[in-house]
Amino acid sequence: MARDADGYPVTRSAAGVVRAARSTRxxxxLDEWISGCRACPRLVTWREEVARVKRASFRSEEYWGRPVPGLGPANSRIAVVGLAPAAHGGNRTGRVFTGDRSGDWIFAALWRAGLANQPTSVHKDDGLQLTDVRVCAAVRCAPPANAPTPEERDxxxxxLARELSLLPRLRVVVVLGGFGWTALWPVLGAAGYELPRPRPAFxxxxxxALAGxxxxxxxxxxxHVSQQNTFTGRLTEPMLDAVLARARQLAAAGG
Structure with missing residues (x-):
């Protein structure tokens, strides 16, 4: 097994991702494998360039500059799936939805729902702990213009498939945005869930509800908790709170 300078196992192709994911228990x-992935050349180039150039306000910080793994315990009954890390958020801090405005929204909502011990997520060592929820993304590297290609998604x-399979109590997936909604269907189909036809629109x-x-x-x-939605009022705190309250209700009913 090849490892990089920081000790993370390295994958360099789509086939390598498949092999590594399937073998992980x-x-x-899995978080280590994700953190060392180099399978998408465009994303590797972009995330590392951002980490090298940096934003002026974060000039003194050392950027993560890698794929960003998920966050939350293995006994979670709820998963939250977003799009991809932000260039100066997760790509900087190394923790999903951490250090940007989107993270401010989702973690405050998780805290209000009783799924997080604090309403903020600023950096890896800020004391944040999640309960009964795992937060992750469909694509693990920060993409240019926040837009992964279909090939990068696939x-x-x-x-993502292995991460969800390693949550044995999983009952609910909250999907943030249409990109994650589209990305999730083949993942769940491959996992043996009965998918409706036609696919429900996001x-x-x-x-x-899927039987599996x-x-x-x-x-x-x-x-999605993007600024495009939260600044314009398309997504409000009560709207997000209602979805998470429903997720908790369904998770409790499912045992």
Whole structure:
């Protein structure tokens, strides 16, 4: 197994991602594999350039500059799936949805829902702990213009598939935005869930129950916590709170 200078195992191709994901049996090991991934050349170049050039306000900080693994315990009944790390958020701090405005929104909402011990996520050592929820992304590297290609999405999907499979109590997936909604269908189909035809269109508050190998899994759609949505009022705190309250209700009913 090849490892990089920081000791992370390295994958350099889509086939390598598939092999590494399939062979992993524990979340901490999966997080290490994700952190060393170099399978998408465009994303590797971009994330490392951002980490080298930096934003002026973060000039004194050392950027993570790697793929960003998920966050949350393995016994979680709820997963939250976003799009991808922000260039100066997760790509800087090394923690999903951390250090940017989107993170301010999602972690404050998780705190209000009783799923986080504090409403902020600033850096890796700020004391944040999640309860009953795992937060992750469809694509693990910060993409140029916040827009991964379909090929990059598909190359990254085995990481998401394995992550969800390593949550044995998973009952609900809250999907932030249409990109994650589209990315999730092949992941769940490959995991043995019965997918509806035609696929339900994404929308805020859309709820879809899927029968599968571990019982019913419910997908809940929510507008993404991007500034484009939160600054314009397309997504409000009560709207996001209602989705998370429904997620908790469904998770509790599922045991």
């Amino acid at each position: 524990e979340l901490p090991v 190359t990254c999907s085995p990481w 929308g805020h508050g859309v709820e879809v 190998p571990r019982g019913t899994l419910t997908l809940l759609g929510s507008y």
